[in-house]
Structures are given as C-alpha cells and as structure tokens.
Amino acid sequence: MAVLDFKEIPEAHIATGQQDQFELFSRDFLAFVGYEILTDPDRGADGGVDLVVLEKRTGVGGETLVKWLVSCKHKAHSGSSVKPSDDSNIRDRVEANECDGFIGFYSTLASAGLAGNLQGLDGKIETQVFDYEKIESNLLHSAKGLEIAERYFPQSLDKWKTNNPKPAQIFAEDPKLHCKVCDKELFEQDDKGIIQLWNKIRVDYEKEPKRYEFVYWTCRGHCDDVLSRHIRKQRSDVSDGWEDISDVMMPTVFIKWVMSTFNELRDGIEYSDEAFENLKTFMIKVYPYICRHLTDNEQDRVKSLMEIPSYMGGLGYES
Numbered sequence: 367m368a369v370l371d372f373k374e375i376p377e378a379h380i381a382t383g384q385q386d387q388f389e390l391f392s393r394d395f396l397a398f399v400g401y402e403i404l405t406d407p408d409r410g411a412d413g414g415v416d417l418v419v420l421e422k423r424t425g426v427g428g429e430t431l432v433k434w435l436v437s438c439k440h441k442a443h444s445g446s447s448v449k450p451s452d453d454s455n456i457r458d459r460v461e462a463n464e465c466d467g468f469i470g471f472y473s474t475l476a477s478a479g480l481a482g483n484l485q486g487l488d489g490k491i492e493t494q495v496f497d498y499e500k501i502e503s504n505l506l507h508s509a510k511g512l513e514i515a516e517r518y519f520p521q522s523l524d525k526w527k528t529n530n531p532k533p534a535q536i537f538a539e540d541p542k543l544h545c546k547v548c549d550k551e552l553f554e555q556d557d558k559g560i561i562q563l564w565n566k567i568r569v570d571y572e573k574e575p576k577r578y579e580f581v582y583w584t585c586r587g588h589c590d591d592v593l594s595r596h597i598r599k600q601r602s603d604v605s606d607g608w609e610d611i612s613d614v615m616m617p618t619v620f621i622k623w624v625m626s627t628f629n630e631l632r633d634g635i636e637y638s639d640e641a642f643e644n645l646k647t648f649m650i651k652v653y654p655y656i657c658r659h660l661t662d663n664e665q666d667r668v669k670s671l672m673e674i675p676s677y678m679g680g681l682g683y684e685s
Contacts, residue, residue: 370502370515370522372442372473388440389416391518392471395496396436398514399504404433415463416471432492435465442473442498450479460491467492474498529661533654541651543611546582547589553655558611559585561648564597564604564641577636579604581644583611611652616664619671620656624649 375391376384389407397403401419421432437459439448448470456468468484468491470476475497476484484493505511506526516523533540533553543552545559552559564580580597584590594606613619627645637645660668 368498368502369506369526370498370519372440372498372519374519374521375440375442375473377443378438378440387518388473389438391514392436392438392496393417394514394517395501395505396469396471398510401434407438415459415465418463418465419469432467433465434467434469434492435460435463436469436471438471440473445474447475447477448472448480449477450483453480456483456493457487457491467494469493470495471501472497528658529663531655531658531661534657536654536657541654543583543648543651545585545589547584547592550585550589552583552585552611553651555585557586558615559583560590560608561611561614562590562593563607563609564601565607567603567605575634575636576630577638578641578645579638581637581641581648583648613667613671615652615655616668617656617658617660618664618668620652 375387378385378388386407393403393407396417396419401421404418404420405415407417415435416438417436419434419436421434423430423432437453437456439452441448441452453470460466460468468487470480470484470493472495476495481495484495487493505515512523541553543558544550545552561581561583563578564582566574566577566579568574568576579601582593584593590608597604597606609623614623
C-alpha cells in the first residue's frame with residue numbers, strides 16, 4: 367500500500383499560487399538522488415521541458431556527462447495514468463533542447479501506450495520514468511529523503527512515522543535486546559520474540575510467597591523450546607509464564623505491565639537477584655520504544671486485548 371499521498375501536492379493546472387509545487391518537488395527529488403540541476407522550473411512557456419538535469423557517470427574511461435530533459439506530469443488528483451498524448455514528441459523535444467535523454471517524472475504511472483513509445487526509443491535516446499512507487503521507495507529509505515517527504519507530504523509522513531516508530535533518543539546508543547539462545551537482535555525482527563518469567567512452584571500458597579527465579583527473552587519457537595528444556599532439566603521446581611515482547615512494547619500494555627509489577631512487589635512477591643536484574647534490564651531496553659503514539663495495528667491489538675480478562679493475560683474486566 368502506498369505511503370505517500372501525492373494529492374497533498376496541489377494540482378498543477380489550477381492557479382492557486384501553489385501550482386508549481388510538483389515541479390519544485392521533482393527538482394528537489396532529482397537533486398537528492400544525485401542529479402545536478404541545470405535549469406529550474408518556471409512559469410513561462412516550457413517548450414516541452416520542465417527542467418534539465420545533468421548526470422555525471424564515472425568509469426574506467428573517465429567521466430561521461432548525460433543531459434536529461436525532465437517532463438513532470440501530476441495526475442494524482444484524477445488518478446489517470448500518463449498517456450502518449452500527455453507526453454508526445456519525446457525524441458524531438460530531447461533533441462531540440464540539446465539533451466541526451468528523457469526523464470518522465472509522474473505522480474501516477476505511465477500508460478501502456480506511453481511505456482511502449484518509450485521502449486521504442488531504445489537505441490535512439492535514453493529514457494527512464496520515476497513513477498509514484500519509485501519516488502516513494504527512494505524517499506523513505508534515507509534521512510535526507512524523509513526530510514523532502516516531510517516538506518511535500520506532511521500528513522502522509524506524520525501517519526507513516528506513527529506506524530513505523532523509532533526508539534526515542536534517550537540513551538547514547540539505540541537499545542538492543544539479544545536472544546538468550548542464539549544472540550539474534552530481537553528489536554530488528556518482525557517477530558520480536560517472547561519474554562519468559564519463571565516462578566518457583568509453591569506447595570503452601572498461604573506461607574510461601576510467589577517468587578520469580580528467572581527472567582529471559584528469546585526468539586519464539588526453537589530458541590524458546592531450547593531454553594525451556596534447559597531450565598526444566600536444571601530445575602524441576604519452576605514453571606514458566608511468558609509475554610509477547612511486541613505486546614509489552616505497546617505503550618498501553620507497557621504501563622499496565624509496570625504497574626502490575628509494582629503491585630506484585632508491594633504484595634510481597636519476590637525475585638531472585640538475577641531475575642530482578644534481568645527484569646530491570648528488559649524494561650530499560652524496551653522503554654525507548656514506548657515514548658510514542660500507538661500505531662494503527664496496536665490500537666486494534668489493544669481493543670482485542672480489552673476483550674480478554676486480565677487474569678488470562680488481557681487488559682479487560684477490571685474496574
């Protein structure tokens with residue numbers, strides 16, 4: 367699904383004072399990806415050229431300069447593809463402006479007919495098209511690209527940042543959480559794994575307080591099974607509970623988790639020294655991911671957790 371809504375850039379054919387925005391965006395984008403801008407957009411007769419850019423290619427034979435004619439077509443508001451009639455006489459325009467190649471810069475897609483025309487120019491002039499998908503892909507993968515996207519697509523980027531949270535810069539380095547078994551960095555995985563909390567099996571619930579002996583985090587599946595078998599082999603007097611790390615990383619769940627831990631400590635629940643140190647480490651590592659809004663998916667997840675009672679690991683049925 368597309369992240370950037372190109373309709374945030376005003377239409378080019380309506381005189382609002384902002385009708386140049388798409389051409390200005392194309393200039394900033396092409397400079398960002400490495401082209402030198404030779405002519406800027408203007409409001410005069412363009413002669414079939416919106417701007418001209420220069421590409422410098424360096425190889426074993428030295429440096430080659432390629433001059434590109436850029437044609438900008440902003441059709442996102444209508445949703446139409448760019449047709450041959452929208453970008454006609456391409457080779458004549460390139461040669462008339464003493465250029466070597468043609469760049470189509472489009473907020474939608476080139477139609478099949480236009481794509482065929484461009485393919486027919488192979489061997490005569492160089493051609494390339496930046497459509498909305500290629501533009502978006504370039505912008506969202508670097509800090510400089512995100513700066514440009516934020517300037518021209520503020521609403522889209524604000525929503526994208528909410529749904530692609532980064533850890534807050536609280537510590538000198540980004541937090542890392544390594545699997546106890548394979549040492550894989552869990553925060554970098556789509557499935558963040560689980561945190562295991564092992565408590566001592568009580569015989570007399572009246573006299574023995576609940577006590578956590580181990581707190582570890584692992585990948586889900588194989589690593590989880592390996593660690594569980596190892597602990598049960600060493601200790602037959604403990605049982606395990608677990609939480610999805612991705613759930614704990616949601617702000618709503620995290621604060622409830624912290625409050626539950628405080629309440630348990632006040633009620634006399636104990637931790638071994640190792641378990642308590644690991645619990646504190648886990649909370650510190652996760653915290654930079656908590657200082658943010660809920661993503662859309664997390665809001666849905668919280669709603670589903672509210673339907674599950676707290677004694678079953680959910681967030682519901684509490685006054």
